[in-house]
Amino acid sequence: MNSIENIKPKVIIIDDEDALRLGVKKLLQMEGYDVSTAANGTEGIALGIKEDFDLAIIDLKMPDIDGITVLKNIREHRPNTVCFIATAYASYDSAVQATKIGSQGYIPKPFSAEELLNHLRMGYEKRKLILEADRLRADRENRLLELSFERTRLNTIINSIDDGVLVVNRDEQAVYFNASALKYLNLHEIFLGESIADILPPKIREVIEIHFDKPNNDSKSYSEQIELLPDEKLFVQATTTRIPNHDGTLAGVVLVLKNISEFKRVEFIKSQFVSMVAHELKAPIAATIGFLNLLLQSEIEISDEQKTDFLTRSNVRLSSLLSLVNDLLDISRIEMQTVVREIKEISLKDIVTDVIQLFNLDINKKNLSVIFNCEDNLPTINADFNEITRMVTNLVSNSVKYNKVGGEIKIELKENSRYIIFTVGDSGIGMKPNEKKKLFLDFFRAKNEFTKNIHGTGLGLAIVKRIVDSYSGTIEVDTEYGVGTTFRIQFPKLLETEITTTINSH
Amino acid sequence: MKTINKILLVDDDLDILEQTKVMLQSKGYTVIDTDNSENAWKLFQEHKPDAVVLDLIMEEHDTGFILSYKIKKDPHGKTIPVIVVTSAAYVTGYKFDSSTSEEKEWLKCDAVLNKPVNIEDLIKKFDSFIEKS
Numbered sequence: 001m002n003s004i005e006n007i008k009p010k011v012i013i014i015d016d017e018d019a020l021r022l023g024v025k026k027l028l029q030m031e032g033y034d035v036s037t038a039a040n041g042t043e044g045i046a047l048g049i050k051e052d053f054d055l056a057i058i059d060l061k062m063p064d065i066d067g068i069t070v071l072k073n074i075r076e077h078r079p080n081t082v083c084f085i086a087t088a089y090a091s092y093d094s095a096v097q098a099t100k101i102g103s104q105g106y107i108p109k110p111f112s113a114e115e116l117l118n119h120l121r122m123g124y125e126k127r128k129l130i131l132e133a134d135r136l137r138a139d140r141e142n143r144l145l146e147l148s149f150e151r152t153r154l155n156t157i158i159n160s161i162d163d164g165v166l167v168v169n170r171d172e173q174a175v176y177f178n179a180s181a182l183k184y185l186n187l188h189e190i191f192l193g194e195s196i197a198d199i200l201p202p203k204i205r206e207v208i209e210i211h212f213d214k215p216n217n218d219s220k221s222y223s224e225q226i227e228l229l230p231d232e233k234l235f236v237q238a239t240t241t242r243i244p245n246h247d248g249t250l251a252g253v254v255l256v257l258k259n260i261s262e263f264k265r266v267e268f269i270k271s272q273f274v275s276m277v278a279h280e281l282k283a284p285i286a287a288t289i290g291f292l293n294l295l296l297q298s299e300i301e302i303s304d305e306q307k308t309d310f311l312t313r314s315n316v317r318l319s320s321l322l323s324l325v326n327d328l329l330d331i332s333r334i335e336m337q338t339v340v341r342e343i344k345e346i347s348l349k350d351i352v353t354d355v356i357q358l359f360n361l362d363i364n365k366k367n368l369s370v371i372f373n374c375e376d377n378l379p380t381i382n383a384d385f386n387e388i389t390r391m392v393t394n395l396v397s398n399s400v401k402y403n404k405v406g407g408e409i410k411i412e413l414k415e416n417s418r419y420i421i422f423t424v425g426d427s428g429i430g431m432k433p434n435e436k437k438k439l440f441l442d443f444f445r446a447k448n449e450f451t452k453n454i455h456g457t458g459l460g461l462a463i464v465k466r467i468v469d470s471y472s473g474t475i476e477v478d479t480e481y482g483v484g485t486t487f488r489i490q491f492p493k494l495l496e497t498e499i500t501t502t503i504n505s506h
Numbered sequence: 507m508k509t510i511n512k513i514l515l516v517d518d519d520l521d522i523l524e525q526t527k528v529m530l531q532s533k534g535y536t537v538i539d540t541d542n543s544e545n546a547w548k549l550f551q552e553h554k555p556d557a558v559v560l561d562l563i564m565e566e567h568d569t570g571f572i573l574s575y576k577i578k579k580d581p582h583g584k585t586i587p588v589i590v591v592t593s594a595a596y597v598t599g600y601k602f603d604s605s606t607s608e609e610k611e612w613l614k615c616d617a618v619l620n621k622p623v624n625i626e627d628l629i630k631k632f633d634s635f636i637e638k639s
Contacts, residue, residue, distance in 0.1 A: 286621040290525035293622070300532040313521050350591060 012216060014044030014070060015059040015086070019206035020109075024057070027113055028120070041065030048074035051372050054127045055120055057107070059410045060087035060094060061455050070100060070303040075102045080130050082123040086111070131504045141353050161396070164236075164257030168208060170250055184236055201228065207240045208253050225260065235264040254373070276443050280324060280458065284317040320457065327459040330390070331442075334466045341384040348381060348388070348413055348420060348491075349374045355392045356411070359400050367406045374413040381420060381470060381491055391467045392422075394460040402485070410486075418493060419473075425486035431479040439477060440465040454489040510587075511630050514555035515539040516546040516573070517591070522621065526559065526591075529625045543573045554582050557632055560625075562592035572613040587635035588615045592621050 011033045015021045018039070025035045036051070038044035041062045048056055048070070056074060060067035063157065071083050085098040088109040095106045104123050158165055164181035168174055174190045180191065187199060196205060205224045210222050221241040228234040237258040245251045292312040295299060302310070356363075356370055363370060381388075399409045407427040414421050431439065435446040443458035464487075468475045472492050479485040508626045513530055517523040526538045538553050540546050543560075550558065558577055562570035570590055577583035616629040 282621070287521035287525070290522055290622045294525055294528055300528065302528070306528075313524075317521060499521060 008032055009054045009120075009127075010034045010036070010053075011055040011057065011120065012036045012044070012048055013057045014038040014041065014048070014067075015057070016062045017059070024035075024116065027116070033116060033120075041067070041070045043182060045073045048081065049077040052078055055123050056081055056083040057086050057120075058083060060085050060098075061089060065172060068094070068101065071098065071103055072101050080127065080134065082127045082130070083124060084119060084150075095380060116322045120504050121267065125333070127269065164255075166190070166196075166255045166257075168196050169252040169254055170212075172208070172212075174199070175252065181257060184234065184259065186228070200225070204238050204255065204257075207238045208255055209223055209242060211242045211250065211253045214242070214248070216244070218242070219244070225264075232261060232265055232268070234259070235261045238251075273442060277318050277328060280443055281321065284324070286320040287317045288314045290323075322421055324457040324459070327457045327463060330463055334463070334470065341387070343384060343432075345377075345380045346383055346385050348389060348392075348422060349378055351385075351389050351392050352396075352411060352413065352422075355389065355396050358393070359396055363399050363409075366400065366403060368400065368403055368409055370409045370411065372411045375415060378415060378420065379493060381493065385493075387470075389468050391464050391489075393462045395424045395489075398430065398460060399424050399485075402426065403428040407484075415493070419490040420493060422489045422491065423486060425484060427484040430483045430485050431477075432481045436479055440475075477492045508556070508585075509557070510535070510556040510636070511618055512536045512538065512553060512555045512557075514546065514550055514553065514558045514560075515518075516541070516543065516560040516570075517543055518542060518561060526625075530628075533625065533629065534576050544571045546573060547576060548585070550577060550580070555586065557586050557635075558583075558588045559628065560588070560590060578615065587617070587632055589617045589619060589628065589631050590615045591619045593622070595630055607639075 009032075011028060012029075012399040013021050013024050013035065014037075015024075016039055021037050021039065026034045026035055034052070035364075036047060038047050041064045041286050044062075046063070056071075058067045058070050058074075062070070067087070071085065074083060075079055079102075081103065082104045084105050084107050085094075085103045086107040086109055087094070098106060104126060105119055107119055107489060159178045159180075160301065161178070162180055164183045164184040165176070165178045166174060166185075167176035172195055173193045174196055175192060177190050182188070185200065185204075190199060196208065200208070203224065207222050207224045207226075211218075214220075214440055219242060221239055223237060223239040225235060225237050236259045239256045239258070240253050241256075241361060242250055243252045243254055291314045294302060295307060352372065352374075356372065396409070396411070403409065403426045409427075410423070412421075412423045412425075431446055438444040440461050442462045444462075445458045468489055468491075473489045476488045477485060478488070513535050515523060515526055515530065515537050516539070517526065520541060523539055523541060527539050532539050538549050538555060540549055546560065548559075549555075558574075560573055562571050570592070573587050574590055577588050616635055619627060619631070
């Protein structure tokens with residue numbers, strides 16, 4: 001019977017009649033069954049529980065345990081085994097009882113081979129249906145498990161993202177949200193079905209409500225930057241997108257809140273820098289135009305001496321405007337990190353010597369004495385020549401500009417185990433403590449009785465700081481108002497890349 | 507009617523200070539000038555000028571504000587035009603103007619002018635102040 005399926009149906013015959021047991025066994029084996037036998041109830045229960053039989057034929061009357069008890073026991077442990085009760089004492093009552101506790105059928109003895117096989121065939125069909133149903137149930141349970149796992153996982157993911165997510169339906173009720181949404185909206189809880197009108201700031205509601213008046217084919221997202229907490233504490237970008245039904249009508253709206261506070265802070269600093277730059281650029285232009293206007297207005301009487309003075313001063317302002325533009329370009333190059341650096345071995349000693357040479361004219365004009373001490377056998381450094389020259393130039397230039405007539409400039413180069421130390425000291429005007437604090441800020445210039453006739457961009461030290469930082473160096477300043485200022489730069493002997501190579505070569 | 511003769515001029519940009527001074531002098535005004543707010547306050551009390559023209563951004567970003575506020579609180583200061591000149595129309599993102607009464611209340615001055623200062627505009631501001639008072 002199992003020509004289609006390769007598996008033999010497993011059947012057990014529990015009967016105390018040896019002849020019947022053996023006869024049936026032979027018959028069924030010939031019909032392709034895998035047959036086991038038990039000669040009494042006890043043995044039958046043991047075997048019937050131990051193995052998962054497809055079918056069982058149980059004799060009703062056995063000397064030790066009756067067939068009904070055997071049936072009960074087997075079905076208790078193997079509910080999917082299809083059992084038959086066989087008996088010569090067929091009575092209506094026992095048949096009903098047997099069926100009640102789960103017997104598939106009732107085979108009256110004596111039975112013909114045809115009768116038995118028919119019963120078993122039907123029983124086996126049933127067994128297969130039971131197993132199939134079982135498999136399907138297990139499958140379904142597995143799938144549900146998987147589904148709920150999937151859902152939990154999705155929930156976990158959405159809950160873990162830093163962006164706030166809130167979904168509202170057409171009636172403007174909250175239907176889904178994550179932890180970040182609570183955080184940004186400063187709420188302890190959102191109840192599903194709660195009206196957003198009661199809980200959302202008006203500005204956020206507006207971005208959601210835009211979608212309610214739009215036609216179905218409008219799938220655009222809307223975005224708005226909203227300040228949720230004042231003083232730059234919390235700025236969010238609220239983006240809303242419609243969720244369509246199958247037919248394209250609006251099902252709801254999903255709101256995503258992205259924290260852009262940091263971005264806003266940077267933007268503010270940048271715009272502040274731009275307005276400072278604009279102011280700094282405008283001042284020399286305004287001054288120059290002012291002088292030109294005076295010179296052009298014939299009704300204003302100006303002496304020749306004044307004329308020369310105005311032209312000279314215009315010239316000075318325009319020159320400083322030019323250096324300001326150059327400084328700005330330098331800063332932008334350093335900030336954008338697009339500087340193509342040519343890192344090579346350079347000698348700080350040579351650079352300092354050259355720079356001092358450059359300022360010789362100004363040094364002599366102010367009658368300054370320069371002392372330059374350089375340790376013997378000072379190692380070279382690996383850096384960009386132009387950047388280091390710029391750094392040294394700015395420091396030496398300051399020590400000349402802010403020095404007193406007849407003053408002194410002390411420059412020193414030495415090394416310790418890790419750094420090359422470069423110091424530039426002057427006997428100039430020095431700085432007050434509050435000026436020292438702002439020293440490296442963009443456009444900061446100490447304004448006092450000494451400095452009013454000194455021109456500068458306010459960017460020189462800001463540039464020095466940026467260059468030193470970019471080589472992982474440090475800069476310190478020691479200053480006393482009216483006495484002088486000393487800058488001390490520590491330059492790492494090895495660049496990080498070299499350290500890596502050193503480590504790798506071991 | 508009051509006339510304006512003596513003007514206190516305050517600007518930390520020495521070039522602008524010089525130019526405005528020359529222009530005002532060419533129009534017949536007497537000019538007292540200084541490049542810092544501390545000295546300006548002393549000169550104001552000492553000379554009791556008929557008008558004050560001051561730069562907004564000097565030692566600090568708001569030095570001009572503070573000085574004009576102080577002058578406008580002074581009994582004499584209340585009676586004279588105080589005009590702020592600035593090249594910072596939009597410093598740190600804030601617009602300085604005195605077009606609304608609220609701004610006038612906050613920024614204690616009678617007019618704001620942009621640099622470089624046009625002398626005719628400046629004189630017009632003086633005139634309109636005198637007409638009003």
